[in-house]
Amino acid sequence: xxxxxxxxxxxxxxxxxxxxxxxxxxxxxxxxxxxxxxxxxxxxxxxxxxxxxxxxxxxxxxxxxxxxxxxxxxxxxxxxxxxxxxxxxxxxxxxxxxxxxxxxxxxxxxxxxxxxxxxxxxxxxxxxxxxxxxxxxxxxxxxxxxxxxxxxxxxxxxxxxxxxxxxxxxxxxxxxxxxxxxxxxxxxxxxxxxxxxxxxxxxxxxxxxxxxxxxxxxxxxxxxxxxxxxxxxxxxxxxxxxxxxxxxxxxxxxxxxxxxxxxxxxxxxxxxxxxxxxxxxxxxxxxxxxxxxxxxxxxxxxxxxxxxxxxxxxxxxxxxxxxxxxxxxxxxxxxxxxxxxxxxxxxxxxxxxxxxxxxxxxxxxxxxxxxxxx
Amino acid sequence: xxxxxxxxxxxxxxxxxxxxxxxxxxxxxxxxxxxxxxxxxxxxxxxxxxxxxxxxxxxxxxxxxxxxxxxxxxxxxxxxxxxxxxxxxxxxxxxxxxxxxxxxxxxxxxxxxxxxxxxxxxxxxxxxxxxxxxxxxxxxxxxxxxxxxxxxxxxxxxxxxxxxxxxxxxxxxxxxxxxxxxxxxxxxxxxxxxxxxxxxxxxxxxxxxxxxxxxxxxxxxxxxxxxxxxxxxxxxxxxxxxxxxxxxxxxxxxxxxxxxxxxxxxxxxxxxxxxxxxxxxxxxxxxxxxxxxxxxxxxxxxxxxxxxxxxxxxxxxxxxxxxxxxxxxxxxxxxxxxxxxxxxxxxxxxxxxxxxxxxxxxxxxxxxxxxxxx
Numbered sequence: 143x144x145x146x147x148x149x150x151x152x153x154x155x156x157x158x159x160x161x162x163x164x165x166x167x168x169x170x171x172x173x174x175x176x177x178x179x180x181x182x183x184x185x186x187x188x189x190x191x192x193x194x195x196x197x198x199x200x201x202x203x204x205x206x207x208x209x210x211x212x213x214x215x216x217x218x219x220x221x222x223x224x225x226x227x228x229x230x231x232x233x234x235x236x237x238x239x240x241x242x243x244x245x246x247x248x249x250x251x252x253x254x255x256x257x258x259x260x261x262x263x264x265x266x267x268x269x270x271x272x273x274x275x276x277x278x279x280x281x282x283x284x285x286x287x288x289x290x291x292x293x294x295x296x297x298x299x300x301x302x303x304x305x306x307x308x309x310x311x312x313x314x315x316x317x318x319x320x321x322x323x324x325x326x327x328x329x330x331x332x333x334x335x336x337x338x339x340x341x342x343x344x345x346x347x348x349x350x351x352x353x354x355x356x357x358x359x360x361x362x363x364x365x366x367x368x369x370x371x372x373x374x375x376x377x378x379x380x381x382x383x384x385x386x387x388x389x390x391x392x393x394x395x396x397x398x399x400x401x402x403x404x405x406x407x408x409x410x411x412x413x414x415x416x417x418x419x420x421x422x423x424x425x426x427x428x429x430x431x432x433x434x435x436x437x438x439x440x441x442x443x444x445x446x447x448x449x450x451x452x453x454x455x456x457x458x459x460x461x462x463x464x465x466x467x468x469x470x471x472x473x474x475x476x477x478x479x480x481x482x483x484x485x486x487x488x489x490x491x492x493x494x495x496x497x498x499x500x501x502x503x504x505x506x507x508x509x510x511x512x513x514x515x516x
Numbered sequence: 517x518x519x520x521x522x523x524x525x526x527x528x529x530x531x532x533x534x535x536x537x538x539x540x541x542x543x544x545x546x547x548x549x550x551x552x553x554x555x556x557x558x559x560x561x562x563x564x565x566x567x568x569x570x571x572x573x574x575x576x577x578x579x580x581x582x583x584x585x586x587x588x589x590x591x592x593x594x595x596x597x598x599x600x601x602x603x604x605x606x607x608x609x610x611x612x613x614x615x616x617x618x619x620x621x622x623x624x625x626x627x628x629x630x631x632x633x634x635x636x637x638x639x640x641x642x643x644x645x646x647x648x649x650x651x652x653x654x655x656x657x658x659x660x661x662x663x664x665x666x667x668x669x670x671x672x673x674x675x676x677x678x679x680x681x682x683x684x685x686x687x688x689x690x691x692x693x694x695x696x697x698x699x700x701x702x703x704x705x706x707x708x709x710x711x712x713x714x715x716x717x718x719x720x721x722x723x724x725x726x727x728x729x730x731x732x733x734x735x736x737x738x739x740x741x742x743x744x745x746x747x748x749x750x751x752x753x754x755x756x757x758x759x760x761x762x763x764x765x766x767x768x769x770x771x772x773x774x775x776x777x778x779x780x781x782x783x784x785x786x787x788x789x790x791x792x793x794x795x796x797x798x799x800x801x802x803x804x805x806x807x808x809x810x811x812x813x814x815x816x817x818x819x820x821x822x823x824x825x826x827x828x829x830x831x832x833x834x835x836x837x838x839x840x841x842x843x844x845x846x847x848x849x850x851x852x853x854x855x856x857x858x859x860x861x862x863x864x865x866x867x868x869x870x871x872x873x874x875x876x877x878x879x880x881x882x883x884x885x886x887x888x889x890x
Contacts, residue, residue: 292794
């Protein structure tokens with residue numbers, strides 16, 4: 143039983159029930175095309191991160207436009223993508239535990255699946271499971287280049303793991319996973335460039351060290367919506383993994399370009415559609431989109447297209463707007479668009495993407511990989 | 517097609533897949549019983565808020581223990597509760613827009629349904645829809661008593677709305693909705709008590725004003741897990757609406773009692789079950805529960821039962837733990853329990869509550885009302 147959709151195909155956007163996730167198709171398509179066309183001359187391949195959209199329909203469109211496949215963060219995401227027709231998935235994460243590894247080897251029978259490691263013992267577990275299932279798993283060694291999360295340090299630690307992978311039965315060493323998370327959200331262009339250059343230098347040094355030791359890295363995968371230009375120009379990254387560029391969000395929009403302008407590379411295509419359910423005071427309105435419809439981990443959502451309206455507080459099912467003036471468009475029952483602070487966890491709370499073109503619902507796309515990520 | 521469950525009934529808790537939402541049944545039952553037994557002698561009825569659990573199984577248990585029904589925040593929640601067998605629902609919110617009001621009147625044919633208003637025009641819309649559908653809707657006037665969200669000021673504004681409701685065809689005035697959200701999370705006991713007393717005084721004054729004008733308030737509904745004792749003792753609130761008390765969370769646990777101790781009324785029954793997927797440094801571990809498995813809007817989750825381990829950063833699918841010592845229980849593949857900062861939006865991200873007793877899965881309860889809340 144599928145969850146109820148907030149609209150039917152063909153509806154006017156005004157008639158879409160709230161809270162809902164709207165995506166403006168023309169903007170989405172422009173964003174997708176811009177990334178694909180910008181990368182084409184650089185030689186870097188595009189492998190967008192599916193954790194942003196969790197939607198096979200979008201993944202397949204990205205692939206039509208030239209992406210080599212997608213990234214996933216969880217087994218459940220990879221499963222949803224492969225079930226939806228994607229044939230090439232890189233899981234940019236460690237898949238740990240026997241039941242999850244069993245799912246991984248099952249998926250590797252159905253599609254090209256690569257996975258990351260940052261631990262010797264883990265390599266042994268993957269190799270045993272792959273042997274038992276009679277598949278060969280592609281494996282990338284994850285190096286820590288500025289996320290302070292998973293990954294071994296660049297250099298010798300990565301070499302040791304790469305050797306082990308290369309020597310392990312039923313595993314094939316494919317290269318390096320190197321995502322600089324911190325770099326993506328540096329507001330000043332120069333700081334993003336510097337952080338990206340650090341990550342690129344660590345990748346290059348590790349790649350060269352491995353080569354000196356007889357191990358080639360066919361793939362060096364990383365990058366995001368904040369540093370894709372530097373990473374593409376580096377000629378070190380062979381694959382880029384941006385996710386947000388298709389939707390954008392308030393946080394990424396705060397990144398500035400070299401001239402100090404708000405990040406102009408991509409446009410906002412994703413909105414949370416909300417209804418004003420209370421106008422208890424001249425300067426206050428309450429909408430029906432709170433913590434369960436829009437994520438606030440990277441700041442409050444922005445109110446789109448209403449001057450002087452600020453989303454100031456979220457509770458479970460309410461968003462409180464502060465109004466400087468009393469806009470005519472913010473009446474009881476008015477619907478308005480919010481720009482999420484962070485698109486990925488916002489998308490994850492919804493069951494449907496309501497795809498809009500020229501003010502009408504063109505399609506309803508299920509967010510098949512939604513969930514806590516088993 | 518139901519989303520995959522993280523375990524089968526009868527499994528050992530160690531075998532439950534991650535991330536998952538565990539609920540310790542004995543603790544849950546103690547919490548439910550404690551609230552029910554504490555309220556019984558006060559005369560205040562219990563109408564727990566279902567937005568916390570979104571699970572009809574839990575609602576029915578609360579009702580078995582004496583609750584008169586549940587509260588919901590959204591039409592979709594009310595629908596899930598009524599579909600699940602609940603016969604009495606108060607929607608503690610404004611249901612705005614013709615399609616939602618149509619669903620409301622449909623539900624009112626199937627169960628006892630009450631709803632809130634804070635606007636004259638809205639009363640007209642509800643009355644027309646109820647007349648058309650030939651149902652009578654129970655209506656509470658919401659007054660603003662310290663949440664700064666929906667609701668009219670106590671006193672004359674409430675009287676005006678109550679008169680309109682009482683005069684409107686197909687509506688029945690039932691009383692006041694008065695939730696003091698800000699009071700619930702005051703850390704110091706005395707401040708919670710003061711805020712609760714303010715709300716109680718506003719309710720009493722409004723009730724008395726209405727009575728002077730010939731309008732009785734059979735119901736005054738409000739309160740939460742932070743102020744339930746004061747609200748129950750007030751003899752003003754006729755119904756209490758706590759939600760969190762069944763689960764508890766890190767935020768509510770920071771509330772202090774009159775002696776300055778951490779809030780001792782209820783125990784933590786809800787945990788996010790997570791796997792350590794990376795141990796890249798002696799002082800760092802990474803778990804597979806990030807922003808899509810545990811809400812951080814009221815602070816980071818706590819790591820349960822591991823000394824010196826602190827959850828310091830959440831990204832989409834990762835939680836980074838800082839370790840002061842190197843605990844033996846935090847190895848690659850270890851599973852551990854996180855105490856969510858805020859239980860309600862955490863529950864909303866999961867599809868299943870994994871109900872545990874004596875270390876085994878006793879039941880899997882679908883979180884039927886999960887979602888952005890159409």
